[in-house]
Amino acid sequence: MKSKTKVLSMMCAGLLIASVFAGCGGGEKKAGDTIKVGADIELTGGSASYGKSAQNAIKLAFDQVNAKGGVLGKKMELVVADNKSEAAEATNAMQKLVAQDKVVAVIGPNLSSAVIASTAVNTGAKVLVISPMGTNPNVTVDKDGKTKDFMFRACFIDPFQGTVMAAFAKDTLKAKKVAILIDNSSDYSKGLAQFFETAFVKNGGTIVAKESYLQKDTDFKATLTKIKASNPDMIYVPGYYQEVGMIVKQAREMGLTVPMAGGDGWDSAKLPEIAGKSALNKTFFSSLYSAEDKSELNKNFVAEYKKAYNETPDVFAALAYDSAMLIVNSIKTANSADSVKIKDALAKTAGFNGVAGSVTFDSQHNPVKSAFIIEYKDGAQAFNTKINP
Amino acid sequence: MDMGSFAQQFAQQLINGISLGSIYALIALGYTMIYGIIKLINFAHGDIYMLGAYMGFVATTMLGLSFVPALIFAMVAAGIAGIIIERVAYRPMRNAPRIAILITAIGVSFFLEYGMILIATPQPRTFPAIFEATVYNFYGLIVNSQQVLILVISLVLMAGLTYIVNHTKVGKAMRAVSFDADAARLMGIDIDRIISMTFALGSSLAAAAGVLVGVYYNSIDPLMGMMPGLKAFIAAVLGGIGIIPGAMLGGVIMGIVEAMVSGFFSSTFRDAASFVILILILLYRPSGILGKNIKEKV
Numbered sequence: 001m002k003s004k005t006k007v008l009s010m011m012c013a014g015l016l017i018a019s020v021f022a023g024c025g026g027g028e029k030k031a032g033d034t035i036k037v038g039a040d041i042e043l044t045g046g047s048a049s050y051g052k053s054a055q056n057a058i059k060l061a062f063d064q065v066n067a068k069g070g071v072l073g074k075k076m077e078l079v080v081a082d083n084k085s086e087a088a089e090a091t092n093a094m095q096k097l098v099a100q101d102k103v104v105a106v107i108g109p110n111l112s113s114a115v116i117a118s119t120a121v122n123t124g125a126k127v128l129v130i131s132p133m134g135t136n137p138n139v140t141v142d143k144d145g146k147t148k149d150f151m152f153r154a155c156f157i158d159p160f161q162g163t164v165m166a167a168f169a170k171d172t173l174k175a176k177k178v179a180i181l182i183d184n185s186s187d188y189s190k191g192l193a194q195f196f197e198t199a200f201v202k203n204g205g206t207i208v209a210k211e212s213y214l215q216k217d218t219d220f221k222a223t224l225t226k227i228k229a230s231n232p233d234m235i236y237v238p239g240y241y242q243e244v245g246m247i248v249k250q251a252r253e254m255g256l257t258v259p260m261a262g263g264d265g266w267d268s269a270k271l272p273e274i275a276g277k278s279a280l281n282k283t284f285f286s287s288l289y290s291a292e293d294k295s296e297l298n299k300n301f302v303a304e305y306k307k308a309y310n311e312t313p314d315v316f317a318a319l320a321y322d323s324a325m326l327i328v329n330s331i332k333t334a335n336s337a338d339s340v341k342i343k344d345a346l347a348k349t350a351g352f353n354g355v356a357g358s359v360t361f362d363s364q365h366n367p368v369k370s371a372f373i374i375e376y377k378d379g380a381q382a383f384n385t386k387i388n389p
Numbered sequence: 390m391d392m393g394s395f396a397q398q399f400a401q402q403l404i405n406g407i408s409l410g411s412i413y414a415l416i417a418l419g420y421t422m423i424y425g426i427i428k429l430i431n432f433a434h435g436d437i438y439m440l441g442a443y444m445g446f447v448a449t450t451m452l453g454l455s456f457v458p459a460l461i462f463a464m465v466a467a468g469i470a471g472i473i474i475e476r477v478a479y480r481p482m483r484n485a486p487r488i489a490i491l492i493t494a495i496g497v498s499f500f501l502e503y504g505m506i507l508i509a510t511p512q513p514r515t516f517p518a519i520f521e522a523t524v525y526n527f528y529g530l531i532v533n534s535q536q537v538l539i540l541v542i543s544l545v546l547m548a549g550l551t552y553i554v555n556h557t558k559v560g561k562a563m564r565a566v567s568f569d570a571d572a573a574r575l576m577g578i579d580i581d582r583i584i585s586m587t588f589a590l591g592s593s594l595a596a597a598a599g600v601l602v603g604v605y606y607n608s609i610d611p612l613m614g615m616m617p618g619l620k621a622f623i624a625a626v627l628g629g630i631g632i633i634p635g636a637m638l639g640g641v642i643m644g645i646v647e648a649m650v651s652g653f654f655s656s657t658f659r660d661a662a663s664f665v666i667l668i669l670i671l672l673y674r675p676s677g678i679l680g681k682n683i684k685e686k687v
Binding site: 046214 | 405510511522531610
């Protein structure tokens with residue numbers, strides 16, 4: 001394997017050098033008749049379904065805008081780069097988008113760790129990034145609490161998801177002893193777990209076990225056996241669907257029948273397939289979007305999306321769509337396709353109406369919005385409660 | 390934790406570990422057989438395991454086969470794939486330096502991984518539930534029928550392999566080639582055919598592991614072979630590479646160690662523990678647990 005890693009790193013080095021040279025070419029931006037927006041998204045890898053939804057939704061958004069004559073007399077053009085659901089690849093993809101394709105703004109990545117990893121690249125190039133689903137606080141704020149100028153998100157942040165689920169666990173599920181199972185390879189998972197723990201303990205609950213796993217693990221029985229011995233009333237698993245599916249399946253097989261809960265990483269049609277429909281009963285997750293929402297804007301979006309792709313949009317589609325429309329909106333308000341001016345206009349966005357609720361950016365570039373608790377019932381998602389900020 | 394619950398947890402972790410370890414053992418067998426016969430660490434072996442899982446997927450979803458026929462289908466298909474890989478990639482390199490053939494193996498590994506991504510898309514696929522899991526509860530110890538199935542099938546396959554290697558003509562020829570290829574050739578053994586047979590056998594065992602894992606964990610993807618491939622390699626080295634019972638022993642030990650580390654320390658250290666085992670074994674007993682120390686004469 002050593003030699004395998006070596007080959008890989010040499011290939012990466014080659015790519016890096018190539019991209020540096022590509023970046024040296026021309027400093028000025030070509031004034032074409034299109035406005036290029038990049039998407040640095042997960043088309044392959046463990047979270048591929050997130051990127052697929054995002055790509056569909058952004059395409060739909062730009063097609064709609066272009067059908068109405070575009071923005072500032074120009075058509076919107078989408079340039080997609082695959083980040084393979086990995087932080088290192090997300091940085092490469094970002095490099096390609098800003099240096100080679102010269103996009104004015106980038107949508108994505110969806111995974112917090114990938115956004116955080118690629119921040120330096122787009123900030124250096126003064127190109128704004130709006131992450132549809134990067135929920136970790138550090139996506140828009142650095143370690144000293146300073147807002148990152150070119151970083152935005154379309155979703156609410158981890159503290160809120162963790163805090164919401166802690167309140168739900170205590171008030172609705174009446175849980176007192178909770179075990180937490182964290183995906184140690186993801187900032188997202190660690191962020192949710194930390195805020196869940198803080199809020200839950202503050203409400204008088206106890207964390208009886210805290211375990212972790214890594215992306216791509218398949219066997220969780222040893223860890224679940226350990227968790228079972230701690231006798232929890234609920235298990236909090238803020239991970240991504242691929243591992244979560246196997247965790248839920250194996251937990252139920254181990255005789256762990258208590259409710260299980262997580263964050264929006266659970267939101268995937270693949271989850272019931274992996275975990276099994278009956279195993280998923282009594283599981284809950286916090287989410288930003290429900291396709292069942294009755295607003296006019298959302299009903300239209302769901303109809304158009306279904307017409308184009310023959311499936312119901314998920315939360316990744318909804319927020320990518322909102323991200324795309326936020327950029328279009330800012331280009332209009334800025335009356336310019338200059339990345340810095342778009343960024344300034346975006347930061348001042350207030351009361352923007354999106355399919356996943358209205359968006360007002362606070363000083364840390366976080367939108368203020370409502371949260372939904374969704375429950376899995378026989379493999380189908382059912383809206384459970386709405387919790388306001 | 391009182392003693393009773395400790396003992397119970399320990400027993401449960403032992404069960405978890407053995408079922409995981411029998412998978413490692415099945416993959417490790419192929420590593421060890423191929424190393425035994427042509428001294429090649431076949432890095433593509435983990436990907437053959439992946440290939441087997443996909444073949445099982447094709448057999449159950451597209452051809453509508455039930456579990457046992459699907460298992461046989463996957464084993465035969467992977468066996469053929471193993472023969473082709475050996476014929477196309479390794480045989481032309483037979484007399485090349487060891488490092489060249491090792492690099493070829495890495496190339497084959499990438500080819501299989503990314504070839505599968507091209508054909509089957511990188512998204513994980515859900516293995517159909519062809520074998521309903523029944524959960525048995527013995528005084529608090531949970532055993533899943535699938536775990537029993539994995540263990541039984543692994544044991545049957547290992548017994549079969551041991552029989553082939555020790556009690557058939559082909560097996561005798563394999564042992565002869567492994568011992569001294571040139572002498573074997575002088576005795577009239579068709580070395581190429583025996584090496585092909587070895588690849589076929591090793592690959593079909595890996596495929597069986599792939600199908601079992603597909604059924605057990607319910608999810609397969611084109612890169613699923615990387616980690617188990619590495620772990621199985623460690624298992625093979627642990628037991629003594631080139632020694633068939635060593636691979637079985639190594640696999641089971643690896644599974645149990647991983648379960649114990651996750652259960653009684655932290656799951657974060659699980660992979661670290663596997664690699665620490667590799668380092669320790671290379672430092673203190675490079676020929677493995679069952680290996681004999683052979684001194685090379687200068």
